[in-house]
Amino acid sequence: MPAGLPRPSLGVMNLQGGEKRFKLSRIAASDALSLFVKHYWIVSWDCTDKEPYLQHVVPNPCVNLVVEPQKTLIFGPSTRKFSYPIHGKGVVFGVKFKPGGFYPFLNQPVSTLLDHPLEVQNILDLSGPELERDILSLGTEQEMAAVMDRLLLSKLPQPDEQVLLVNRIIDFIAGEREISKVDQVCEHVGMHIRKLQRLFDQYVGISPKWVIRLYRLQNAAETMDRRLPVDLARLSMELGYHDQPHFSKDFKAVVGCTPEEYRRSVEES
Structure with a gap:
């Protein structure tokens, strides 16, 4: 690093x-x-x-x-x-x-x-x-x-190729910050949305839509954690959001505070 x-x-x-x-x-x-x-x-x-x-x-x-x-x-x-x-x-x-x-x-x-x-x-x-x-x-x-x-x-399971597939899909979601829709993931992996949803229900536990949302919000928090000047409107666009209010709503729903409040808490810590 x-x-x-x-x-x-x-x-x-x-x-x-x-x-x-x-x-x-x-x-x-x-x-x-x-x-x-x-x-x-x-x-x-x-x-x-x-x-x-x-x-x-x-x-x-x-x-x-x-x-x-x-x-x-x-x-x-x-x-x-x-x-x-x-x-x-x-x-x-x-x-x-x-x-x-x-x-x-x-x-x-x-x-x-x-x-x-x-x-x-x-x-x-x-x-x-x-x-x-x-x-x-x-x-x-x-x-x-x-x-x-x-x-x-002592409880080691047999190798499961589906685990590898799930990790490839999630690595793609985590690494491509502009991914914001499940359709983009389906296109990348060549999988119908219903099959992807069943795979995530069985192996991951939450839906592909939620996985995308959580990684984009994690990307946002990590950006603010660097304590560098952040244009929140630009950041929301970079993370695939069409507007800042939608980004702020998702951020507060999961994190519990607005992006502005989170940025201030980081600066004050």
């Missing part, structure tokens, strides 16, 4: 400001899991003598297994911003599956997880409290990742 540029936030809003309060690490999973798992993530903090801080995350089309004291669950993709209060001292370990990468473990439409988190014993051979004990008691992040590697490898 070029010197001076912030590292990719991957949906963590105002990551530069947040990392004054917490540490975020990302660790690659075992090579054998690379088809299914994007990375492991670990957030740790010690804010014992500091004011509580609310960290916001733009949703993305990934399933996350989150290991947290008394809250360990598997969460499907969401269409709403997630906010996490940072206070006291703590650590959370997560598995971020690739888009479509959790379906081979689940073997039922990932859309069933929308607003219905799954207990980890449905996938692994231990309960949430047992997983918390085995992961969060360890001294290093590498040890945590090694334990999760072993657990997931």
